[in-house]
Structures are given as C-alpha cells and as structure tokens.
Amino acid sequence: LAYFCKGQQLSFDSNFRFGVATASYQVEGAWNIDGKGESIWDHLTHTQSSYIVDGSNGDIACDAYHKTAEDVQRLVDLGVDFYRFSISWPRIFPSGHRNYINQAGIDYYNGLIDELLAHNITPMVTMYHWDLPQSLQEIGGWPNPLLVNYFVDYADVLFSSFGDRVKEWITFNEPVQVCSDAYSTGGLAPAYTQDGIGGYLCSYTLLMAHARTYELYNNNYRDTQNGRVGITLSASWGYPASNSDEDVEAAENFLQFKVGWFAHPIFSSTGDFPTVMKERIAQLSQEEGFPRSRLPSFTDEEVALLKGSSDFFGLNHYTTNECSVLPEEDAIRPSQQADHGALCVQPPGTEVGGSDWLYVVPEGIRNLLNWIRTEYDNPEVMITENGFSDRDGDLNDCRRINYFNEYLQNVLEAIEDGCNVTTYTAWSFMDNFEWMKGYSEKFGLYYVDFNDDDRPRTPKMSAYVFKNIIQTRVIDTTYTPDGFEVCAA
Numbered sequence: 001l002a003y004f005c006k007g008q009q010l011s012f013d014s015n016f017r018f019g020v021a022t023a024s025y026q027v028e029g030a031w032n033i034d035g036k037g038e039s040i041w042d043h044l045t046h047t048q049s050s051y052i053v054d055g056s057n058g059d060i061a062c063d064a065y066h067k068t069a070e071d072v073q074r075l076v077d078l079g080v081d082f083y084r085f086s087i088s089w090p091r092i093f094p095s096g097h098r099n100y101i102n103q104a105g106i107d108y109y110n111g112l113i114d115e116l117l118a119h120n121i122t123p124m125v126t127m128y129h130w131d132l133p134q135s136l137q138e139i140g141g142w143p144n145p146l147l148v149n150y151f152v153d154y155a156d157v158l159f160s161s162f163g164d165r166v167k168e169w170i171t172f173n174e175p176v177q178v179c180s181d182a183y184s185t186g187g188l189a190p191a192y193t194q195d196g197i198g199g200y201l202c203s204y205t206l207l208m209a210h211a212r213t214y215e216l217y218n219n220n221y222r223d224t225q226n227g228r229v230g231i232t233l234s235a236s237w238g239y240p241a242s243n244s245d246e247d248v249e250a251a252e253n254f255l256q257f258k259v260g261w262f263a264h265p266i267f268s269s270t271g272d273f274p275t276v277m278k279e280r281i282a283q284l285s286q287e288e289g290f291p292r293s294r295l296p297s298f299t300d301e302e303v304a305l306l307k308g309s310s311d312f313f314g315l316n317h318y319t320t321n322e323c324s325v326l327p328e329e330d331a332i333r334p335s336q337q338a339d340h341g342a343l344c345v346q347p348p349g350t351e352v353g354g355s356d357w358l359y360v361v362p363e364g365i366r367n368l369l370n371w372i373r374t375e376y377d378n379p380e381v382m383i384t385e386n387g388f389s390d391r392d393g394d395l396n397d398c399r400r401i402n403y404f405n406e407y408l409q410n411v412l413e414a415i416e417d418g419c420n421v422t423t424y425t426a427w428s429f430m431d432n433f434e435w436m437k438g439y440s441e442k443f444g445l446y447y448v449d450f451n452d453d454d455r456p457r458t459p460k461m462s463a464y465v466f467k468n469i470i471q472t473r474v475i476d477t478t479y480t481p482d483g484f485e486v487c488a489a
C-alpha cells in the first residue's frame with residue numbers, strides 16, 4: 001500500500017485509510033444524562049479524585065454527547081475516511097446487565113453513526129475503552145470470569161442495534177492497560193494493585209470475552225452484516241541496551257509479556273499464552289510458594305476458540321523503550337516486572353512528550369511492525385492509535401507535526417518492508433480527559449478550551465498538516481498551512 005513517486009519519495013496508496021480516534025469517557029461528558037449508569041471512571045473520579053493529577057473528571061469532558069453534528073462536520077473538514085469512537089457500556093446497560101436497555105443511549109449512538117454515514121465517514125466502533133459499569137466492578141470486575149457472559153450480552157445488543165451500519169468492530173482497547181494498569185499496578189480505574197495476580201486473572205476473562213464475541217458474530221451476524229471484528233493491542237517497541245545475551249533476552253521477554261500476552265493466543269499459529277510467559281510465571285510462582293501458577297491456563301477447546309479470533313491486528317503504538325535485564329535485588333515479588341525480568345527505560349537522548357512515558361523514536365514503529373510481521377505471519381495491521389502529547393496546547397504544535405511526519409514516514413518504510421499495514425489512526429481527534437492525567441496532557445489535533453462552558457474546538461496546525469497528508473498521500477515536511485508560522489527545522 002505504499003509506492004514511490006516524485007523520484008524517491010514514498011507515498012500512500014489510494015486504498016490506504018486515515019482516521020482519528022476518541023473514547024467515550026474521554027470526550028462524551030453527560031455522565032448522568034438520559035439514564036446513563038455509573039462507570040468505574042465516574043466512581044473513581046467522584047470518590048477518590050486525588051488519583052487524578054488535576055482533581056478533574058469526565059463529567060462534561062468535551063461535551064461531545066451534545067455536539068454530534070458539529071463534530072462530524074470537523075471530521076469532514078479533516079477529510080478522514082473513518083472515525084474511531086467507543087461505546088459506553090453503562091450508557092447502554094445502566095445496571096451493567098441486559099435486564100434493561102437504555103433506549104436514549106441507543107439513540108445517541110444511532111445519531112452519531114447515521115451522521116457519519118451521511119457524510120461518507122465510516123464508523124469504527126470500540127466496544128470497550130475502559131468505562132466498565134461500576135456494578136460489575138463491585139462483583140470483582142475483569143478478574144471475575146463471569147464477566148465473559150456479561151460482555152457477550154452487551155456485544156450482542158451492539159451487533160443487533162448497530163451492526164446493520166457498523167462494519168468495523170474492535171472488542172477491546174488495549175487489554176494490557178485494562179488488566180495490568182487497572183488490577184496490577186493501579187494506574188487506571190479501579191486502581192487496584194494486585195501485582196502479579198489481578199492482571200493475569202483479568203487477561204483470562206478478557207481473552208475469553210473477546211473470543212466468545214467473535215464466535216457470536218460468526219454464528220449470528222456475519223452472514224447478514226458482513227462486517228469485521230478484531231481487537232486492539234497496545235505495543236511499545238523494546239530493544240536491548242547491549243549485545244549481551246541477558247539484555248537481548250530481556251528485550252524479547254518484554255515484547256512477549258506485553259504484546260505476546262494477548263497477541264499470541266489470537267494471532268500465532270500455535271495459540272495460547274507465549275511459552276516463555278507460561279514457563280517463567282510457573283517457575284516464579286513455585287519459588288514464591290504459590291500452589292499453582294499465578295497465570296491461569298486455557299483448556300484445549302479455549303485455545304482453539306481463541307486462535308484466529310480477529311479479522312485484523314489493531315495496533316496502538318506511541319513509544320520505544322531500551323531494555324536490560326532487571327537486577328534480581330530490584331525485583332518486587334510477585335510482580336509482572338519480576339515475571340518478565342526486564343528493566344525498560346527511556347532510550348538515551350530521546351525527546352519526551354507531554355507524557356513522561358512518551359519518548360519520540362520514529363524508527364520504533366517500523367521495527368515493531370516488522371516484529372509483528374515475522375511473529376504472526378504478516379497479519380493485516382490497522383494502526384488504531386498513534387500520537388503525541390504536550391502540556392501547553394499550543395496551536396503552532398510543531399513537535400506534534402514532526403512526530404506525525406516521522407512516524408508516518410516509518411509506516412511507509414514498513415509497508416515497503418512487506419508489512420501489511422492498511423490503516424492509520426491519529427490519537428486524538430481533540431484534546432480530552434487523559435485518564436489519571438486529567439486535562440493536563442493534550443493529544444488533540446483540535447484544541448479544546450475546557451474553561452469555556454461551550455467547550456469550543458480550534459484546529460491546531462497539526463490538523464491541517466494531517467489533512468494535507470490525507471489529500472496528497474505524501475509527507476511534505478515543509479508544508480505550512482496558511483496563518484501558521486513555519487516550524488523550525
């Protein structure tokens with residue numbers, strides 16, 4: 001999907017698709033409007049606001065719930081092929097369960113979907129982008145395997161309500177964050193810290209919920225709706241700090257424990273969790289006195305159901321780490337870090353974005369795409385998020401523009417390498433509620449004024465640059481839209 005034109009410049013094929021993304025809790029607001037139930041993010045921000053750096057919440061956020069028509073017009077202005085957004089589970093099932101379906105919630109998403117289609121923009125829908133009904137957290141959340149059934153109940157209503165018009169479904173956004181951050185390290189709601197335990201229990205439930213949803217689509221919907229169902233995984237690139245065997249192994253373990261954890265059961269030819277994960281966690285669990293591995297195991301039937309249960313590899317990528325072996329004395333036991341045994345840090349000399357974890361390493365995306373190509377037999381990859389944060393929200397956002405230009409150039413080179421990348425999504429359409437960082441870190445192509453009740457949006461320079469790339473199919477690092485200052489080289 002890439003070709004050379006104008007001498008040696010690579011360009012995007014006309015079939016290559018561009019879009020932008022958001023997530024329900026980060027943009028919608030209307031947290032208790034029209035019958036919506038409470039989510040774990042409503043609950044955390046309202047009861048323990050000290051978890052959020054600026055004490056803020058998503059009660060209003062960008063107020064996108066009330067701005068469908070004008071936001072779709074902005075998507076038209078950008079010239080995107082699709083819009084990736086997520087559905088709020090408690091807006092559809094206020095109790096968390098299928099006993100009552102909130103028609104106002106269905107109506108809201110129908111309105112958004114119809115408005116997009118009326119403007120020739122494809123809806124790409126994430127079913128779960130982190131806003132679990134609080135009621136389901138109170139019975140344990142994702143570590144409780146009963147959530148498989150509850151998620152499939154929810155997915156069934158989404159397919160039957162929207163599947164006549166929605167043809168691209170993502171079951172889960174970033175299982176590693178849903179499981180590790182929420183239940184092992186406490187970086188996301190509900191902020192539990194059962195390190196080495198909670199995240200692994202969650203991963204069993206989440207993977208089975210995904211596979212059962214894929215099975216449901218195949219059995220009841222695929223013939224009539226003809227859509228595609230997949231999953232989106234987050235993946236940083238990790239490379240060894242030295243040529244030593246230990247560091248090389250640490251970097252590979254980091255990839256297997258962070259990417260392979262969810263990718264191997266679905267995309268590998270053998271299925272199941274990666275062997276190195278099963279072996280290391282079983283070994284460490286035994287040393288620690290546990291009666292069995294802290295990592296749950298799948299039955300043969302479950303392994304088979306999971307294998308091949310995604311029509312594409314959704315990839316969220318932002319950054320790269322340099323990995324070395326974790327010194328034994330620094331390992332907290334049990335923990336996921338001790339389990340993989342890697343210490344992954346900022347690559348020396350790299351630029352840092354407005355988020356302390358976001359190091360700019362453009363070739364990392366090319367290396368990662370090639371790793372996925374060889375590891376999983378070249379699946380179709382849809383990049384479902386990539387983007388850069390700052391804190392000032394400057395409209396002349398040259399650092400973000402440079403990030404997009406350089407990362408997209410490396411996507412073109414990965415395609416030249418033979419990687420089957422078909423789709424690119426910028427995170428994010430607009431500045432929004434950045435989870436524990438509140439409104440302090442901004443990823444938007446559009447600036448949002450959160451001090452104004454009307455939440456006005458203003459295109460940043462990067463919005464015009466992204467639009468120009470979509471239109472021209474090439475990366476022109478000298479392009480300066482009217483009314484903006486030229487970026488320093």
Ligand code: PNW
Pocket residue numbers: 023173174177234235236316318319357385427434443
């Ligand atoms: C994503 N990493 O999370 C989320 O999907 C978005 O909701 C969020 O706003 C955005 O990134 C920015 O933080 C990430 O491993 C998950 O580097 C993992 C990584 C980065 C971001």
